[in-house]
Amino acid sequence: MPNYSMKDRGDRTIYDYLYQCIREDILNGSLPAGERLPSKRLLARDLNISVTSVENAYAQLVLEGYIHGETGRGFFVNDLIEPVPFHEAAKPFDPKALKRQEEPTPAHVLDFKANRSSVEHFPFATWSKLMRTVLSEGNAAVLGTIPYNGLYELRSALSTYLYRHRGIKTDPEQIIIGAGTEYLYSRLLQVLGFNTVMAMEDPGYKKFSEISASQGTVWDYIPMDDEGMRIDYLRNSSANVIHVSPSNHFPTGTVMPITRRLQLLQWAREKPERYIIEDDYDSELRYAGRSVPPMYAIDEGTKVIYMNTFSKSLVPSIRISYMILPPYLLERYQDTMSFYSCTVSAFEQMTLAHFISEGYFSRHINRMKQIYKQKRDLVLDALKKSDLNRISEIREANAGTHFLLHVNTSLTDKQIKAKAEEQRIELALLSDYTRYQGLKSMGTLIINYAGLEPDQVDLAIEIIERVFADDIARSR
Amino acid sequence: MPNYSMKDRGDRTIYDYLYQCIREDILNGSLPAGERLPSKRLLARDLNISVTSVENAYAQLVLEGYIHGETGRGFFVNDLIEPVPFHEAAKPFDPKALKRQEEPTPAHVLDFKANRSSVEHFPFATWSKLMRTVLSEGNAAVLGTIPYNGLYELRSALSTYLYRHRGIKTDPEQIIIGAGTEYLYSRLLQVLGFNTVMAMEDPGYKKFSEISASQGTVWDYIPMDDEGMRIDYLRNSSANVIHVSPSNHFPTGTVMPITRRLQLLQWAREKPERYIIEDDYDSELRYAGRSVPPMYAIDEGTKVIYMNTFSKSLVPSIRISYMILPPYLLERYQDTMSFYSCTVSAFEQMTLAHFISEGYFSRHINRMKQIYKQKRDLVLDALKKSDLNRISEIREANAGTHFLLHVNTSLTDKQIKAKAEEQRIELALLSDYTRYQGLKSMGTLIINYAGLEPDQVDLAIEIIERVFADDIARSR
Numbered sequence: 001m002p003n004y005s006m007k008d009r010g011d012r013t014i015y016d017y018l019y020q021c022i023r024e025d026i027l028n029g030s031l032p033a034g035e036r037l038p039s040k041r042l043l044a045r046d047l048n049i050s051v052t053s054v055e056n057a058y059a060q061l062v063l064e065g066y067i068h069g070e071t072g073r074g075f076f077v078n079d080l081i082e083p084v085p086f087h088e089a090a091k092p093f094d095p096k097a098l099k100r101q102e103e104p105t106p107a108h109v110l111d112f113k114a115n116r117s118s119v120e121h122f123p124f125a126t127w128s129k130l131m132r133t134v135l136s137e138g139n140a141a142v143l144g145t146i147p148y149n150g151l152y153e154l155r156s157a158l159s160t161y162l163y164r165h166r167g168i169k170t171d172p173e174q175i176i177i178g179a180g181t182e183y184l185y186s187r188l189l190q191v192l193g194f195n196t197v198m199a200m201e202d203p204g205y206k207k208f209s210e211i212s213a214s215q216g217t218v219w220d221y222i223p224m225d226d227e228g229m230r231i232d233y234l235r236n237s238s239a240n241v242i243h244v245s246p247s248n249h250f251p252t253g254t255v256m257p258i259t260r261r262l263q264l265l266q267w268a269r270e271k272p273e274r275y276i277i278e279d280d281y282d283s284e285l286r287y288a289g290r291s292v293p294p295m296y297a298i299d300e301g302t303k304v305i306y307m308n309t310f311s312k313s314l315v316p317s318i319r320i321s322y323m324i325l326p327p328y329l330l331e332r333y334q335d336t337m338s339f340y341s342c343t344v345s346a347f348e349q350m351t352l353a354h355f356i357s358e359g360y361f362s363r364h365i366n367r368m369k370q371i372y373k374q375k376r377d378l379v380l381d382a383l384k385k386s387d388l389n390r391i392s393e394i395r396e397a398n399a400g401t402h403f404l405l406h407v408n409t410s411l412t413d414k415q416i417k418a419k420a421e422e423q424r425i426e427l428a429l430l431s432d433y434t435r436y437q438g439l440k441s442m443g444t445l446i447i448n449y450a451g452l453e454p455d456q457v458d459l460a461i462e463i464i465e466r467v468f469a470d471d472i473a474r475s476r
Numbered sequence: 477m478p479n480y481s482m483k484d485r486g487d488r489t490i491y492d493y494l495y496q497c498i499r500e501d502i503l504n505g506s507l508p509a510g511e512r513l514p515s516k517r518l519l520a521r522d523l524n525i526s527v528t529s530v531e532n533a534y535a536q537l538v539l540e541g542y543i544h545g546e547t548g549r550g551f552f553v554n555d556l557i558e559p560v561p562f563h564e565a566a567k568p569f570d571p572k573a574l575k576r577q578e579e580p581t582p583a584h585v586l587d588f589k590a591n592r593s594s595v596e597h598f599p600f601a602t603w604s605k606l607m608r609t610v611l612s613e614g615n616a617a618v619l620g621t622i623p624y625n626g627l628y629e630l631r632s633a634l635s636t637y638l639y640r641h642r643g644i645k646t647d648p649e650q651i652i653i654g655a656g657t658e659y660l661y662s663r664l665l666q667v668l669g670f671n672t673v674m675a676m677e678d679p680g681y682k683k684f685s686e687i688s689a690s691q692g693t694v695w696d697y698i699p700m701d702d703e704g705m706r707i708d709y710l711r712n713s714s715a716n717v718i719h720v721s722p723s724n725h726f727p728t729g730t731v732m733p734i735t736r737r738l739q740l741l742q743w744a745r746e747k748p749e750r751y752i753i754e755d756d757y758d759s760e761l762r763y764a765g766r767s768v769p770p771m772y773a774i775d776e777g778t779k780v781i782y783m784n785t786f787s788k789s790l791v792p793s794i795r796i797s798y799m800i801l802p803p804y805l806l807e808r809y810q811d812t813m814s815f816y817s818c819t820v821s822a823f824e825q826m827t828l829a830h831f832i833s834e835g836y837f838s839r840h841i842n843r844m845k846q847i848y849k850q851k852r853d854l855v856l857d858a859l860k861k862s863d864l865n866r867i868s869e870i871r872e873a874n875a876g877t878h879f880l881l882h883v884n885t886s887l888t889d890k891q892i893k894a895k896a897e898e899q900r901i902e903l904a905l906l907s908d909y910t911r912y913q914g915l916k917s918m919g920t921l922i923i924n925y926a927g928l929e930p931d932q933v934d935l936a937i938e939i940i941e942r943v944f945a946d947d948i949a950r951s952r
Contacts, residue, residue, distance in 0.1 A: 016766055019766070056765060059764070059765055060765040060766060063731055063764075063765060063768065064731065064733060064734055064768055064769070065703070065731075065732075065733020065734040065735050065736070065737075066733075066734050078733075078734070078735055079735070080734060080735055080738055081735065081738045081739060081742060098647055098649055098650070098803055098806070099803075099806070099807050099810060100649060119619045119620070122619075124611055124612070127611065128608060128611040128612065131607060131611070132604060132608065135600055135603065135604040135607065136600070136604065142793055143595045143598075143791070143792075143793055144595070144792075144793075145792055146792070146793065171574055173574055173576060174574070179655040179659070179795070179819035179820065180817055180819055182816055182817055183655070183659070183819055186662070190690055190691065194692060207815065210815050211816070214666055214812060214813065214816075215666065215691075216670060216692070227541070255539055255540065255541075256541075257540060257541020257542075257554070258540055258541040258542050258554070258556060259541050259554055259555070259556055259557065260541070261541075262556055262557045263557060266557060288535070288539075289532060289535055289536040289539060290492055290495070290536060292539065292540055293540070315619070316619075316620075316621055316622070317618055317619055317622065317821060317822035317823060318821050318822075318823070319655070319817070319818070319819055319820060319821050320821075327574055327575075330574070330575070331575050334575055336690060337690065339683065339686050340658055340687070341656055341658055341795070342795070343655035343656055343659055343795055343819055344655065344795060344821075345793060345794050345795050345796075345820075345821060345824055346793035346794075347793060347794070347824070348821055348823070348824070
């Protein structure tokens with residue numbers, strides 16, 4: 001007869017405590033298989049608790065399979081299998097051995113990689129106001145099941161915005177909303193199928209090749225020239241889908257001219273399974289002239305898959321991206337992928353829909369353009385006045401939030417990095433994003449000014465001068 | 477010399493309009509390759525506009541590669557390639573041919589599939605209040621880059637909640653937040669690797685097999701008996717990873733007894749690459765006794781991958797799910813998948829963290845349990861009093877938001893569906909979720925009462941009676 005002390009039960013209910021005591025005894029063998037449990041009445045009297053408590057505890061143990069009842073005979077302990085030996089590779093959990101996420105790197109004086117502006121200048125008050133309206137309206141669109149491709153309200157607002165600002169004619173039906181460009185890229189690879197061979201720009205945004213690799217899609221790097229992805233290399237590769245960012249290539253800032261665009265479109269149109277993924281990221285941020293029309297607007301809805309995100313243009317905390325599929329691919333997507341639920345919260349989709357259609361988004365972009373342009377001008381001016389000017393050359397400073405600074409230096413890129421670390425600054429180099437064109441991209445710094453405060457500019461230049469002190473001395 | 481009427485420019489700037497006119501003429505061949513454009517001064521005088529406007533238009537055309545400048549000679553039209561013939565399979569876009577998303581099905585009198593309760597009872601006021609706080613605080617966690625596995629604040633709140641309410645001991649590090657269970661399942665399949673063979677329960681939740689198929693993972697159906705997935709069938713399959721919902725199987729409501737759980741754990745521990753995915757969906761909603769402890773709590777952090785979602789327990793509009801990985805898999809995930817950005821908005825993660833840690837979530841669950849239990853009791857009472865009672869049997873009514881109603885009927889499932897359609901009700905049948913056990917599951921209705929209003933209950937029963945009118949008549 002088990003004898004459990006009801007005093008130890010703490011804030012648990014009596015039945016819950018009793019259930020746990022008996023379960024423990026079954027698991028540790030004190031109550032062996034086949035053992036008959038005391039009758040409910042007897043146990044209740046013994047423990048000075050109600051019969052209902054015992055009943056509830058027994059019912060739970062029956063539900064979970066620890067005991068079974070036999071009519072007229074009472075309750076018996078089930079035959080649990082013996083404790084299972086662990087396989088060698090499956091030792092019990094040791095929390096101390098748990099690999100932690102990387103600790104934040106030691107504070108740097110300056111970070112030429114970070115983009116804090118977008119965060120500081122995020123229009124919290126407006127967003128918050130719109131979100132409040134959405135939450136208080138509580139309308140059907142926000143509460144019901146979200147269509148696989150996102151709320152109609154957001155797709156419709158986007159379709160209007162894209163026509164006005166990017167010259168893109170698209171039906172809201174063709175737009176697919178997803179939680180980040182990486183997510184959409186993953187789904188897209190699935191739609192394109194297992195026989196797809198991707199081609200990435202070299203240098204370029206490495207993440208897409210990582211995603212391709214992790215999904216088992218074969219991919220290839222195609223070198224760039226001054227006009228973008230080289231068509232001759234592309235024609236010699238087995239790739240059937242290419243990833244390009246023609247409006248503002250990352251990280252070189254190259255704008256792909258119309259001739260190269262038409263060549264790539266021609267290549268794509270020659271075979272049914274060829275497609276072009278156009279990543280239009282940062283295209284709104286152009287400081288001289290108007291923003292460059294996307295390839296999607298030249299194509300007639302056949303070969304170009306357009307992608308863009310609000311994580312960069314709005315704030316990284318919001319994970320909303322979208323892609324526009326040409327009708328052939330859209331149909332395939334509907335047939336094979338629309339069973340996947342939309343990954344973006346309806347509240348944020350609706351808030352963003354208001355934010356765009358009420359004009360806040362355009363205003364935000366214009367404001368950010370002003371802010372970034374001012375920062376860029378400050379940095380360029382300071383550079384021109386500095387000693388660095390004699391040994392370096394600025395490239396592609398008219399768009400985005402960074403430019404390239406090519407330095408005539410005797411240092412290798414590794415040495416540059418080491419010296420930057422000594423000065424406690426975070427520095428990105430073009431060679432970080434380059435696979436095969438190592439020599440050509442050497443000595444080229446990526447100067448991201450987005451996170452730089454105006455009063456930090458002189459210090460920033462001074463620190464870079466220290467990195468290249470020997471080269472500057474030699475140039476005198 | 478082009479002659480453009482500046483009157484037609486509408487609200488465009490002069491330079492933008494001029495740029496578009498010239499671009500149009502280049503694309504349509506009016507300005508052929510090699511043609512020299514008029515000098516800036518000449519064109520400005522002719523069109524009665526400023527030289528700067530012409531300069532800006534030419535600069536944009538140069539940037540986009542339509543024209544090029546030759547020092548001292550002026551600007552020339554570039555040689556664009558000929559318009560490209562479309563491949564047969566790539567005809568221009570016809571918006572009329574666009575396949576639209578399914579129109580909403582004609583209104584049904586009653587929908588036994590929908591779950592409107594969770595929406596109606598979503599605590600908007602509280603959520604809105606917390607969201608406001610998060611937005612106005614604007615703190616670093618919400619604004620910075622989100623860790624790959626989600627905000628620490630949310631993972632920590634979850635870890636505490638899970639220990640208290642599900643007996644799960646887990647380190648916040650092991651928790652991975654994602655935009656929906658489907659998303660996490662996709663990533664998980666990638667971590668498990670291409671050699672994985674999945675096993676699903678039959679009957680079961682079909683979506684996971686669709687996801688497996690769409691990612692190229694091989695999968696198999698393993699029949700269930702009254703205790704869950706059959707271990708003998710499992711041992712005869714080549715599967716190395718199984719997907720189960722032991723606390724409340726969908727759609728049968730089976731609770732897997734401890735014996736079967738230990739058998740599955742033993743199977744998993746025999747080989748290093750074997751794992752169990754435990755889908756704990758709906759586990760909070762148990763109306764008799766306490767909720768059943770998850771397998772994760774029995775396992776010692778080695779073989780069970782725990783998954784759960786807030787889309788069901790909170791509201792479908794919010795796309796937040798999570799999984800807990802055992803350390804071996806976590807390390808593999810960190811090595812191969814942590815480059816993927818987290819897919820959930822930081823604002824909503826932080827709001828949910830507050831919602832859980834300030835006790836609102838437990839209160840919400842308790843409230844929903846009351847609401848669902850009352851609805852269930854109403855439906856069960858009405859059923860018992862109805863004529864259906866003579867020809868049917870209720871199964872597994874103590875958890876979740878549905879139960880099974882097995883009817884002794886001469887109708888086939890197809891006939892039942894057709895008769896339900898005639899009565900304009902949406903009805904799900906067990907056979908909808910069953911692959912190989914057709915005969916056993918025939919004549920079994922899935923009665924989801926979550927969306928049913930109290931005053932609809934009698935009507936609901938009456939309509940089901942009409943579907944089975946012949947069987948009821950025969951039973952008199």
